[in-house]
Amino acid sequence: MILSDVTLREGDQMPGRNYSIEQKVTAGKKLDELGLAFIQPGFPITGEKDRTVIRRLASTTDAQIIALARAVEDDIEAAAVAEADVAEVFIPISDLQLEYSLQKPRNEVLRLAREAIDLATDHGLVPHLTLIDAFRTEPEHLSEVAIRFSDVGFVTLADTVGARTPISVRDLLSTLQEDVALSKIGVHFHDDMGVATANALAAHEVGVGKADVSVASLGERAGNSALEEVVTSGVVEHDVSFGVTKDKLIPTCRSVLDILEETDAAGSRKAILGSEVTEHESGIHTAAMLHEPSVFEPFNPHVFGGRRELLFGRGTGASGASTLLSRANIEPTEQRVGRFLELLTDKGPMNEEEALALARSSMEE
Incomplete structure (x- = not known):
């Protein structure tokens, strides 16, 4: 399993935050020193700030830089203008999301996704696809999408509201494994019930290819799977660091929090990063x-x-x-x-x- 860091995008979406261009670029370069496979700095359609951040990081980092995009032509164009490496198109997939967030039937949403992914490819971007609320969606619908979009780099299943625990994560992924290669599946967890890191590790144990993480769980509501927790637990439990340079982990994460002025996120009792935990x-x-x-x-x-x-x-x-x-x-x-x-x-x-x-x-x- 490889890691995609979403600290800069998820953290900037938290209430009261507005990271500057320099903060996001400096923090992104610091994260790149860890050897992460992907970094997702922002959502370029939202403005010039994120487009500039993506452009500057894409030209200077070893990590592939991901631009988030809806299945909308303008979003794909913005990702291309930002010179991202990857366009990660996201669409709702659960019945709840389709009815109340987009008011469109599933087939129509999948058609829009295909158009967006083809447009991204035409622009020279590597397309990824993220399915909103995937872990509250019937497995057969997820399998259908994964097979239909087998040409994209990863199909990421998002536990958008943090509603699942390791046992249900394993169950769903094991069911999908009968029809799709989990090596092409990514996961994105939220920590609303305090198990986002455990869910990411469960997904790794089943065989998924990618997981989204953020430093100190920075992200909307309770945040996401914590980068430092996933890596440390991976090393202790499985002797695998997911491609991350181990001996840079703690100082780099603390440095990123300093750059983003999020030092309180580590807290004195926060696992791995807290000043008192060792x-x-x-x-x-x-x-x-x-x-x-x-x-x-x-x-x-x-x-x-x-x-x-x-x-x-x-x-x-x-x-x-x-x-x-x-x-x-x-x-x-x-x-x-x-x-x-x-x-x-x-x-x-x-x-x-x-x-x-x-x-x-x-x-x-």
Whole structure:
């Protein structure tokens, strides 16, 4: 499975956001350093800003740059003017969406999609097709579309309102596998029920070829499958990074959030990116982790460009204090351990380097 990053487009659609051209271009170039297969920066029909962003990124990135487009001639023309690599045409597919969003029958929508895709091809764009609300659509309708549009790069199934969980994702994709090659299927999940990352991983396990992701889940409502969570979980569970450069993951995602002024999206407790998720202060934890960090962590943050921090203070126990004294080349007698614990309680919390410095200075007194 390869990844398509939608941070710049989905994030810019959130209420109150209006990323500048420079923000989107700078963040897009930073994302490109990760080795992503695709980056979707915007929706060119909406204005010159997104057309400029797409044009500038398409000429400077290794990733294929995707322009989002409705099945409308003007949208395809805008994607071509923006010099995108890919035109991703989206259409409603569920009965709900067809009746209430577009008020057109399915056959008419598919006809419009074919015209848009043919026009994109005529302009030298690689066409993709995204099906809105696909995971609330009967499998036979999805199979029909995938077969009918087997000439496009990917047919992406969107869980547009975040209504599905891993078991139903697996069930639907497994059913489709009887008729279509999942390697040509993409997925796009929203996190309304908190399982967008889990859904993307479930799709990978079944065999889909592409998944949309965004940094720190930036996107409409609860956001999308988190880039950093999908990659880290893929490495831990399946030893696969989906083409992403692992050791750049955490610093690049944090840099993108800084560029977009979305640092709050990472939060101190956010999985992978949060400032506190690789900090440890519990005495039981730190005492063991001084010898073997994996005792109390699911992955080595250094693999993904992050770092762990052991903190010592009021909660530090005798075992941890003794180990720190030994590392400071000080014999950990009972008296010294007791005095050191008092100092840690008084001056902590502090990291290991600071604790070792404290040990050396206090034991020399």
